[in-house]
Amino acid sequence: MTGRNAVKNYFGGVMGAARISLSALASIVLCSGWSFAADLPPPPEPAPPAPAWTFSVMPYGWLPALNGSTTVRGRTVDINASIDQVLDRKIPAQLFGMMGAFEARNGRFSFMGDLTYMKLGADGGGVRSVQPQVGGVIGARASVQVQMVVAEAAVSYELLRATSGDSETALDIYGGGRFWWQNMEAGLGLAAGLNVDGLVIGRGRALAKSGDVTWVDPMVGLRLRHRFSPKVDMVLRGDVGGFGVGSKFSWQAMGYVNWEFARTERAVWSAMIGYRALYVDYEQGSGHKLYQYDMLTHGPILGVTARF
Known part of the structure; x- marks a missing residue:
C-alpha cells in the first residue's frame, strides 16, 4: 500500500x-x-477608385465669313464675303453652320469629336470670277454655293495641370484626323469671250459643278483649358494638318467661354460663346478638271454645353 x-x-x-x-x-x-x-x-x-468617365456634349451654331478662292472645273472665283454677304438663296434659314462637339474623358486621356455641316452661298460684291486664261473675263458676275461636312476625331492627353484656389489650368496635346466632304457650285455670268467648255448653261448663267469631293487630313494640336471659378471656364485650341496627305495644309483656331446657368442631378448646363477659324488649301485634278479650295472660314460661335 x-x-x-x-x-x-x-x-x-x-x-x-x-x-x-x-x-x-x-x-x-x-x-x-x-x-x-x-x-x-x-x-x-485600399487602392483609390479608378477614374470615372465624364462626358460633355456641345451643340452650337457658326456664323461664318469666307475669304479665299475656289476653282471649279478650271474656273477660279475669288470670295471675300462677310457674314452678312454669306447667303443661301434656296434655304434662307441656313445662313450659318450647325455643329456638335463631343468629349469623353477618363483621367488624363480623352476622346474628342466634332461634326460640322454647312450649306452656304455668296454672291454680289463678295464674289468675282478671275479666270482669263480659259476665256473668262476679269470681274465677271459670279456666285458660289457650297455644301460641306467636316468631321473631326482625335485622342488627347493631359500634359500638365495647375490649381490655385478655385482656378485651374490644364494643357492637352491631341492628334487625329479631319474628314472633308464638299459639293461646290460656281455660277458665272455669261459674257463675251467666256469659255463654256465643261460648264452647264442655263438662266443666263454658266454653272461649274464640282460633284462630290472628299479627303482626309491628319492633324495635331494643343488645347488650353482654364477654369476661372466653379461656374466660368475657357477653352483655347489650335491645330495644324494636311501635310500633303489630304490637303496641302490646314489649320484651325478656336476659343470659347462657358458660363454655368443650371445644374441638375445628372448634368451641368452652360451657355457658350466664342470664335472659330478654319483654313484649308486643297487641290486635285488639272485643266478643266481642276478643283481647288483655298479658303478661310471664320466667325462667332454660339451654343450650349452639357456635362455629365
Missing part, C-alpha cells in the same frame, strides 16, 4: 506541475501575442 501511495503521489505531483506549466505557458502566449500584434505593420490602405 505504501508503494502504491507513493506512485499515486508521484503522478499527482506530475499532473499538478503540468497544470501549472500550461497556465504559465498560456499567459506567456497571450502576452507574447499582444506584443506580436503591436509589432505587425498596419494593413495596406
Whole structure:
C-alpha cells in the first residue's frame, strides 16, 4: 500500500506541475501575442477608385465669313464675303453652320469629336470670277454655293495641370484626323469671250459643278483649358494638318467661354460663346478638271454645353 501511495503521489505531483506549466505557458502566449500584434505593420490602405468617365456634349451654331478662292472645273472665283454677304438663296434659314462637339474623358486621356455641316452661298460684291486664261473675263458676275461636312476625331492627353484656389489650368496635346466632304457650285455670268467648255448653261448663267469631293487630313494640336471659378471656364485650341496627305495644309483656331446657368442631378448646363477659324488649301485634278479650295472660314460661335 505504501508503494502504491507513493506512485499515486508521484503522478499527482506530475499532473499538478503540468497544470501549472500550461497556465504559465498560456499567459506567456497571450502576452507574447499582444506584443506580436503591436509589432505587425498596419494593413495596406485600399487602392483609390479608378477614374470615372465624364462626358460633355456641345451643340452650337457658326456664323461664318469666307475669304479665299475656289476653282471649279478650271474656273477660279475669288470670295471675300462677310457674314452678312454669306447667303443661301434656296434655304434662307441656313445662313450659318450647325455643329456638335463631343468629349469623353477618363483621367488624363480623352476622346474628342466634332461634326460640322454647312450649306452656304455668296454672291454680289463678295464674289468675282478671275479666270482669263480659259476665256473668262476679269470681274465677271459670279456666285458660289457650297455644301460641306467636316468631321473631326482625335485622342488627347493631359500634359500638365495647375490649381490655385478655385482656378485651374490644364494643357492637352491631341492628334487625329479631319474628314472633308464638299459639293461646290460656281455660277458665272455669261459674257463675251467666256469659255463654256465643261460648264452647264442655263438662266443666263454658266454653272461649274464640282460633284462630290472628299479627303482626309491628319492633324495635331494643343488645347488650353482654364477654369476661372466653379461656374466660368475657357477653352483655347489650335491645330495644324494636311501635310500633303489630304490637303496641302490646314489649320484651325478656336476659343470659347462657358458660363454655368443650371445644374441638375445628372448634368451641368452652360451657355457658350466664342470664335472659330478654319483654313484649308486643297487641290486635285488639272485643266478643266481642276478643283481647288483655298479658303478661310471664320466667325462667332454660339451654343450650349452639357456635362455629365
